[in-house]
Each structure stands twice: as structure tokens, then as C-alpha cells.
Amino acid sequence: MKKSLIAHDRVNRLPNLATCVFITAFLAASHATAAEEIDNGGFEDPKCQTPGQICPGWGFKNNAAVNDDGHAGSKHGVTVGGQGGGTGVLTQKLTLRKGYYVFSFWYKATGTVSGSTPAIVRFTGSTVRTVFTVMIQPVPQWIKYEQFLIVDQDGDTTIEFSSENPPHFAGPYFNIDDVSLVH
Numbered sequence: 001m002k003k004s005l006i007a008h009d010r011v012n013r014l015p016n017l018a019t020c021v022f023i024t025a026f027l028a029a030s031h032a033t034a035a036e037e038i039d040n041g042g043f044e045d046p047k048c049q050t051p052g053q054i055c056p057g058w059g060f061k062n063n064a065a066v067n068d069d070g071h072a073g074s075k076h077g078v079t080v081g082g083q084g085g086g087t088g089v090l091t092q093k094l095t096l097r098k099g100y101y102v103f104s105f106w107y108k109a110t111g112t113v114s115g116s117t118p119a120i121v122r123f124t125g126s127t128v129r130t131v132f133t134v135m136i137q138p139v140p141q142w143i144k145y146e147q148f149l150i151v152d153q154d155g156d157t158t159i160e161f162s163s164e165n166p167p168h169f170a171g172p173y174f175n176i177d178d179v180s181l182v183h
Contacts, residue, residue: 034182037094037101038159041179043076050076057092064088064161070177071106071142077177081117081163090161090176096151097183104146105161105179109136109172117171118164123149125157138172149181 039057040048043066050068053060055078063081065088070077081088109117121132131147159181163174 037096037181037183038092038179041105041181042074042177043070043078044074048076059089059091059093061089061091062087063163064090067175069108069110069175071108072178074177077175078161080119080161080174080176087165088163088174091158093156093158094181095154095156097154098151099183101149101151102146102182103131103149103180104144106142106144106177107136108140108142108175109138110175111138111172113138113172115171117174119174120160120162120164122160122162123157124160125155136172136174142177 040055043055043058045056048055048066050066053065055066055076058078063079065079067077067079068075069079078090079088080090105121107119109119116135116137119132119134119136120130123129123131129149131149132145159179161174161176161179163171
């Protein structure tokens, strides 16, 4: 009787081992096929002009511009509004597939002011999804924001970084860099 238990145990281990190998290979393959959906997310394309509103892959509106204050020693970042009547919008058009995504970017509020600025990030398309909304206040360090997103259908969307008029027109600049959306 003992031998039949041992044989039974060995037979059950083989399918479990095969399952583990399959799951490991599947997870490795799914990680290997991860795709970056954001074009020029670090604003490092040589055609980006600072200060200016020219940077491949991105659209600028109002008080939004390439700056020379990039995250982690990179050459460029982008300022999206802040200070005074400085609303600003930065956009990029995307075509997304149904699935899971990791969205992230680095931000920093700069300026010698005492107020705060409304900073907003949305995905706009057939529906609008606000994924970040903070009243930012001046801080000396970059902060990483990261969120998991589920896209429930294939389609076109636009990522939109924006800032509104700061209360009493005394808020900081909303600086961003290293934007990423990985599928």
C-alpha cells in the first residue's frame, strides 16, 4: 500500500511541475511583450525646444512649454501652467487596446510662491477618466505618481495634463517628466 501512495504522489508531481513551468514561461513572455504607449515620454527628442512648445509627440496649449528642469538629471521636462493666470494643457493622442496598463509620471511643483495649483491628468475619448487630481504646493523634490489602469475596449484616447488658475493667482508651476503607459 505504501508503494501505491508513492507512485500516486510522483504521478501528481509531474503535472504540478509542468504547470509551474508553463506559468513561469507565460509570465516571462507577458513581461517581455510589454509595450510603451507614450511617445517621447521623457521629452528628450533632439527636436524638443526649450523654452518652447515644440516637442515631437506632444501638443501644447496656453501656458505649457518644454523646460530644462528634467527629472533625475535628464535634459528636459515640461511645465504645465501655474503662477498667475497660467492655465496650461499638454496632450498626446493614443490608440489603446483592451487590457491592463501601468501609468506613471514624475512631477514637481516649483516657484517661490505660497499658494497651490490644481494639477489634473485625464484620459479623454468616448469617456473622460480623471486619473490624477492634486492641489500641488511647492516642494524641492520630484514625486512619482503611478496607477494601474484597465482599458475595457479598443479605441482612441488622448492623455491630457492640465492645470487651472491657482487660487489668488499664487500657485506653483506644475512640472512633469518621464511619462509612461505600459501595456
